[in-house]
Amino acid sequence: MKLNEKVSRYLEKIPKSKLNAFISINKNAEKDAEKIQRKIDTNAAGRLAGYVLAIKDNIAVSGMRLTCASKMLENYVSPYDATVVKRIIAEDGLIIGKTNMDEFACGASGETSYFGATLNPSDEKRVPGGSSSGSAAVVAAGLCDVSLGSDTGGSIRCPSSFCGVLGFKPTYGTVSRYGLVDMAMSLDQIGPITKTVSDAALVLSVINGSDGMDNTAIKTKEDYTKFAKQKITGIKIGVVGEFFDGCDHNVEKNVRDGVEILKSEGAKIVDVSVPKTPIAVPAYYLNMFAEFSSAMQKFDGLKYGFRKEGKDLNDTVAESRSSLGEEVKRRILLGTYITMKEFRGKWYSTALKARESIRHEMRAALKKCDLLAGPTMPFTAFKLGDKIKDPVEMYLSDILTVSANLSGLPAASVPLEVKGMPVGMQLHADTGSDGKILFAAAAYERASK
Amino acid sequence: MKGVKIGLEIHEQLDTKSKLFCACPTDYREAEPNKSICPVCTGQPGSKPFGVNEKAVNAVIKIAMALNCKIVTNRPVQIRRKHYIYPDLPSGYQRTSEPIGTEGELNNVQIHEVHLEEDPGRFFLREGFVDLNRSGTPLIEITTEPVFDSPQHAREWLEKLASVLAYLDVTKKEEGTMRIDANISLNNGSKVEIKNINSFRNVEKALAFEITRQEDLLRRGLIVDRETRHFDEKMILTSPSRKKETEEDYRHMPDPDIPPLLIKKELAEKTKETLPELPQSKAKRFVKQYQLSGQNAENMVSDPYTADVFENVAKTVDPVIASNWFVGQLKKTLNYNSMTLRDSKITEKQLASLLKLVERQKITERAAELTLREMVLRPEEPAKIIENLGLLEFGDLNTIVKEILDKNEKAVNDYKTGRKEAFEYLVGQVMKITKGSADPETIRKALKRGAELK
Numbered sequence: 069m070k071l072n073e074k075v076s077r078y079l080e081k082i083p084k085s086k087l088n089a090f091i092s093i094n095k096n097a098e099k100d101a102e103k104i105q106r107k108i109d110t111n112a113a114g115r116l117a118g119y120v121l122a123i124k125d126n127i128a129v130s131g132m133r134l135t136c137a138s139k140m141l142e143n144y145v146s147p148y149d150a151t152v153v154k155r156i157i158a159e160d161g162l163i164i165g166k167t168n169m170d171e172f173a174c175g176a177s178g179e180t181s182y183f184g185a186t187l188n189p190s191d192e193k194r195v196p197g198g199s200s201s202g203s204a205a206v207v208a209a210g211l212c213d214v215s216l217g218s219d220t221g222g223s224i225r226c227p228s229s230f231c232g233v234l235g236f237k238p239t240y241g242t243v244s245r246y247g248l249v250d251m252a253m254s255l256d257q258i259g260p261i262t263k264t265v266s267d268a269a270l271v272l273s274v275i276n277g278s279d280g281m282d283n284t285a286i287k288t289k290e291d292y293t294k295f296a297k298q299k300i301t302g303i304k305i306g307v308v309g310e311f312f313d314g315c316d317h318n319v320e321k322n323v324r325d326g327v328e329i330l331k332s333e334g335a336k337i338v339d340v341s342v343p344k345t346p347i348a349v350p351a352y353y354l355n356m357f358a359e360f361s362s363a364m365q366k367f368d369g370l371k372y373g374f375r376k377e378g379k380d381l382n383d384t385v386a387e388s389r390s391s392l393g394e395e396v397k398r399r400i401l402l403g404t405y406i407t408m409k410e411f412r413g414k415w416y417s418t419a420l421k422a423r424e425s426i427r428h429e430m431r432a433a434l435k436k437c438d439l440l441a442g443p444t445m446p447f448t449a450f451k452l453g454d455k456i457k458d459p460v461e462m463y464l465s466d467i468l469t470v471s472a473n474l475s476g477l478p479a480a481s482v483p484l485e486v487k488g489m490p491v492g493m494q495l496h497a498d499t500g501s502d503g504k505i506l507f508a509a510a511a512y513e514r515a516s517k
Numbered sequence: 518m519k520g521v522k523i524g525l526e527i528h529e530q531l532d533t534k535s536k537l538f539c540a541c542p543t544d545y546r547e548a549e550p551n552k553s554i555c556p557v558c559t560g561q562p563g564s565k566p567f568g569v570n571e572k573a574v575n576a577v578i579k580i581a582m583a584l585n586c587k588i589v590t591n592r593p594v595q596i597r598r599k600h601y602i603y604p605d606l607p608s609g610y611q612r613t614s615e616p617i618g619t620e621g622e623l624n625n626v627q628i629h630e631v632h633l634e635e636d637p638g639r640f641f642l643r644e645g646f647v648d649l650n651r652s653g654t655p656l657i658e659i660t661t662e663p664v665f666d667s668p669q670h671a672r673e674w675l676e677k678l679a680s681v682l683a684y685l686d687v688t689k690k691e692e693g694t695m696r697i698d699a700n701i702s703l704n705n706g707s708k709v710e711i712k713n714i715n716s717f718r719n720v721e722k723a724l725a726f727e728i729t730r731q732e733d734l735l736r737r738g739l740i741v742d743r744e745t746r747h748f749d750e751k752m753i754l755t756s757p758s759r760k761k762e763t764e765e766d767y768r769h770m771p772d773p774d775i776p777p778l779l780i781k782k783e784l785a786e787k788t789k790e791t792l793p794e795l796p797q798s799k800a801k802r803f804v805k806q807y808q809l810s811g812q813n814a815e816n817m818v819s820d821p822y823t824a825d826v827f828e829n830v831a832k833t834v835d836p837v838i839a840s841n842w843f844v845g846q847l848k849k850t851l852n853y854n855s856m857t858l859r860d861s862k863i864t865e866k867q868l869a870s871l872l873k874l875v876e877r878q879k880i881t882e883r884a885a886e887l888t889l890r891e892m893v894l895r896p897e898e899p900a901k902i903i904e905n906l907g908l909l910e911f912g913d914l915n916t917i918v919k920e921i922l923d924k925n926e927k928a929v930n931d932y933k934t935g936r937k938e939a940f941e942y943l944v945g946q947v948m949k950i951t952k953g954s955a956d957p958e959t960i961r962k963a964l965k966r967g968a969e970l971k
Contacts, residue, residue, distance in 0.1 A: 134563065144562065147561065148556045150563060246564070247563040252773070253772075253774045254773035281557075281565060282565045283565065283776065284565075284774065358770060361768075362610060362768070365600050365602070365608065366607065366608045367562075367609075368602055381602070381604070385602055407600075407768035407770050408768055410769070410770055
């Protein structure tokens, strides 16, 4: 099928979908498709030629809106491309649109968007997970080939687990964050959401690598496609006992079955322990709130974004910010409180210490094996409205995903073959060993088909 | 002044080609408003700092070294965010580094610390207009201990500091880039901070006003509030700022986008080796090497360009004569025209030629002065200026004096018998011919000498 036909089919299918997964559609998609098709026809096309991508709406695409699913940025058009977008376009990837998400990435269910909740393609009465809700839903529903999400505490892996797709959060610094709207700067990382391991490896190969525009990007460029083909004979997988505490029985069983499949493919299975898992959520939230409140400081209504005049400068800022959603406001307030206390050397530094001890434990566990395995989420997708009224319960659902961010480690949610709602198996590797996750995931993919 | 304690915070722009965290040029003065900008320095959603401009860090290290600071090499130096909301601050926080140098000293004034920070944009309140060209320009902040005991002391020291910065050649040369915050307390009372003063003279004026204001309050038994005030240049008074913020409100935190700076000991040591001779030691050397008075030496070294020109001129002209001219007539003439020696474009060769004529008494001081006045405006070889202006050289004066003496034998004899009017008559005759290009004192000397030979 020619790319323009493929794009036309997607463009027909998207408006018919009830998932509310897209915020903006690229108006030039058909023209772009023709351009790329001409390159394909003359054998001059890049590595992503033929791929149709969706981008989470907190990543800048020049000339398109960058809303972060917020009223604050409802009409903000990005004047520049994120580094990942530049790299995708350079390899002839076609961007079809920008996906729905939790407002400013604040949420684990996809329900906090100003544009309304995204629905789960497996069951439209259920949440798709968040915050990259749209990016996971569009891949699962076949509204594009692959997508990009961002992951601060599980925002790629949670919706991938709930929607039954592969979500990959690379090692912190592997992918430039330039153009990704800040949530918590020391935790944010962009990654692919795909149906297959080889697609994830390809997208990751295109977007990774050093970037002069992001100081935290590490100085390497890796080709991950080779990892998707390796055998896993002899690889050691540590099953983390604590990761199953409080986990749904059904999820536990599916994940343990998944581990068995890896074993049958040649992996060696060992039991390991990460006892500090319970402090990961409080450490994460303190850290994230503090950084988030700082990141949100620029949305004052003075330069761009929603503006409502007040009686003076401070009042105008306050009025403009009243456009933000409840969860965003809650996090800004908590973060502001924490950073004010920080002046007296209290909370943020303490959270950073807790973070350091978790990183230490995770890496110690990874000295004993190549990969850590467990569930991505302790449960499957819950019903819309079930948890949104109880922020603490919602926060606790991140318990298994935040450790990877706190430790800077790569982690992926691998979709398991299950009956009923999708379940994801989470694999962690040590810093820079992203490839190991890919070849274990590929082995599972081969064996389960 | 008794009980007065003044401390200063000096902000000066560093002379780097690009901004502190992005690649935009820093020559915003020449650019149209909002042209030297990019997503980073305008705080667009998703933009990130590229890293810390290394040249700016090196400049701060150099200045810290010249101010005899200890360079922080034993621990990472964090870049921190200071949060506040103002239209000229696009990201809602200002990035400032932790101290890079500490415990310094210059001219018996203790330096508390020296660090790096970014300049915000500019907000024109009346027009309601923001220009972000300046946003992200690197600044150094120098903080002194509260050791000044008078406004004058503060101003004099600021001049010394400006001189050191001029020698280091790593800060912006344009006028008005330096901004000063001054804090002052009387008798260990509340500390009042006066923000954003734009010149040394205004620092002195603002502090003088503040002392009067606080003394007046205290005399009446009132309390001096701990507060931030602004200096009104036109009214010459300070008034309280509307915004009241505590340190807690700034929510200082390490910037997660920027790994801390690690300053290597070797870099600090290497920087020390590249420091130029600084004004204090240069002045000492001038006194020793050229036998100048301490005052002349200090005066000349305050501007590195002048000091260099002097040294070159002193190769061919008597240094004492030259220095007297540098701090005397030359300075006076330049000040009168509000220019520096560099602005005047007078060459070393021109100056040396002129001073050689003075040294060899080829021209009168008066003629030299007039030549200099012309030279400052239209630099040229002094001989040519002397000719163009019709000024006299010494040889000419002596000829004229001889002529007058010969013509007026009676007056000469009267003078010799003690009649003062006769001498004044002779002086008048010479002045008439020389049309003011020789000063009366020189004429008198020449006449006396000439008459005695008769």
